[in-house]
Amino acid sequence: MAAATAASPCPGGAPVCVLFLGMAGSGKTALVQSLAAHLHRAGAPPPYLINLDPAVHALPFPANIDIRDTVKYKEVMKQYGLGPNGGIVTSLNLFATRFDQVMKFIEKQQATSQYVLIDTPGQIEVFTWSASGTIITEALASSFPSVVVYVMDTSRSTSPVTFMSNMLYACSILYKTKLPFIVAMNKTDIIDHSFALEWMQDFEAFQEALNQEASYVSNLTRSMSLVLDEFYNSLKVVGVSAVKGTGLDEFFEYVSKAVDEYERESNQAAEATQNWRYRSAFPDKALKYVLKVENKVKETSREETLQ
Numbered sequence: 001m002a003a004a005t006a007a008s009p010c011p012g013g014a015p016v017c018v019l020f021l022g023m024a025g026s027g028k029t030a031l032v033q034s035l036a037a038h039l040h041r042a043g044a045p046p047p048y049l050i051n052l053d054p055a056v057h058a059l060p061f062p063a064n065i066d067i068r069d070t071v072k073y074k075e076v077m078k079q080y081g082l083g084p085n086g087g088i089v090t091s092l093n094l095f096a097t098r099f100d101q102v103m104k105f106i107e108k109q110q111a112t113s114q115y116v117l118i119d120t121p122g123q124i125e126v127f128t129w130s131a132s133g134t135i136i137t138e139a140l141a142s143s144f145p146s147v148v149v150y151v152m153d154t155s156r157s158t159s160p161v162t163f164m165s166n167m168l169y170a171c172s173i174l175y176k177t178k179l180p181f182i183v184a185m186n187k188t189d190i191i192d193h194s195f196a197l198e199w200m201q202d203f204e205a206f207q208e209a210l211n212q213e214a215s216y217v218s219n220l221t222r223s224m225s226l227v228l229d230e231f232y233n234s235l236k237v238v239g240v241s242a243v244k245g246t247g248l249d250e251f252f253e254y255v256s257k258a259v260d261e262y263e264r265e266s267n268q269a270a271e272a273t274q275n276w277r278y279r280s281a282f283p284d285k286a287l288k289y290v291l292k293v294e295n296k297v298k299e300t301s302r303e304e305t306l307q
């Protein structure tokens, strides 16, 4: 429980925003509930819970912010003459216009919560490919250490072709959000996720499993698996069971590693922006000189402060 109970995983003390994405029924809501219960049992500060699914009937956790309090999904469908998916997209769009208020609530959590756990709708594309999803993700990531968790139903990914489709989806979300990324292989109480780990680490084991399936899709999958090799290398994968509450300590350890990654990348991005600012104004030689002078100025002012 060390990772979850220790002081904030973020050096600045800001709460870490964890966004749960994944196919319908993969267990996003159950995992958020299970993680909140896990933190509670360990006596850790309570996480701040946000529900962004306007269509959920019964929520198994007490949300601090619930989209359903602001937007009535059924009325949105009626008012705009929309079907279920259009209703969810529009509800999220309406909610996104007021997301600045959510940000203010999260800011106030600095002293009380280490984690902000955010549940999203099952229609994954609604969140990952809509303007509101992008607005919400970027707003969070620009102010708080933010991590994406792709929840996968392990028991439904035992066929290599289905597994590959799931991984392609995960890959597309990683490249879309460009945030530190964790794959939570859920429902390990039904089947252990070791088969999936083996497929990701051992290309030949995956090929062997594919050989059992003779279809044109398996040929496509064979080629795709070569492409995904690079993606697998940088991936953090953890097996969990939301129902049994297993793997959750390890999950929080991965979140801490993802926060380190977030910090590293934001520092690099800040440096790159700064260098770019100079680069656009000065030719290469002059740039080196400007950076040298700037470092000298920094050193001098540091020395003056110390004196």
Ligand SMILES: Nc1nc2c(ncn2[C@@H]2O[C@H](COP(=O)(O)OP(=O)(O)OP(=O)(O)O)[C@@H](O)[C@H]2O)c(=O)[nH]1
Pocket: 022, 023, 024, 025, 026, 027, 028, 029, 030, 031, 053, 120, 121, 122, 123, 186, 187, 188, 189, 190, 240, 241, 242, 243, 244
């Ligand atoms: N055996 C088992 N079942 C699980 C686990 N996690 C979730 N489930 C079940 O899977 C079903 C879907 O879980 P949800 O948490 O609603 O999944 P979701 O991803 O939030 O679903 P949507 O919001 O509809 O996309 C429920 O019947 C859960 O009880 C798990 O770890 N093990």
Ligand SMILES: [Mg+2]
Pocket: 028, 029, 030, 053, 056, 119, 120, 121, 122
């Ligand atoms: Mg759900």
